[in-house]
Amino acid sequence: MSEHDDEGQNDYYSARKVQEHELPARLVEQFLAAYNAHDVDTMLMHVHPxxxxxxxxxxxxxxxxxxxxxxxxxxxxxxxxVPSTRSIAHALLEAGRYVSLHERAHWEGKECPVSQSALAVYEVEDGKILRVWYYPSQR
Structure with missing residues (x-):
């Protein structure tokens, strides 16, 4: 859950009166949803050229x-x-234009289901994902 899912949105975003789709955390959530749908075209709509x-x-x-x-x-x-890959966000934190994400990816391995967790940091600029830093995964 991101910090602005509560009824009282943080002052930074309330003061700017931005649209929901412009919030960096929402953008990352939409990107992850497109990832889970394997919808590359929608993923690319959320990224900077x-x-x-x-x-x-x-x-x-x-x-x-x-x-x-x-x-x-x-x-x-x-x-x-890896056609069965999906990812679940366990923690999502927003700090200005940066969003950190703790995710657990899972997929069907050759003999059994496999999963791993990792951290990523997304940088959002002008309503688009500009950079993603992905840290080593842990099983």
Missing amino acids: DVKWLSVDGDSVTLETAGASALGEAMREYFAS
Whole structure:
């Protein structure tokens, strides 16, 4: 649950009177819903044309994809290779234009169901996801 799901929205967003679809946490929730539907076109509607997907591991950060088209291609390939993948958000926190997400992904493995959890941080600019930092997953 994000902090603005309560009746009293935080003062920053109430003062700006932004539309619900502009709230960074809502945008990330919509992106995750499109992911779970394997709807790459809708996922891409929520990202900036120059989106960057980065993997963080210790002291290193690796650029996985740069640009919406590269992200779309990577997601289509991933969904084709793991058609049962879904993800559940267990915690979502918003701090200005940054949204942190603790998620648990699950899918059908060759012999049994598999799941893992991970942390991600999304940066939103002008109502679109600009960067995603994805941290190592834990089983």
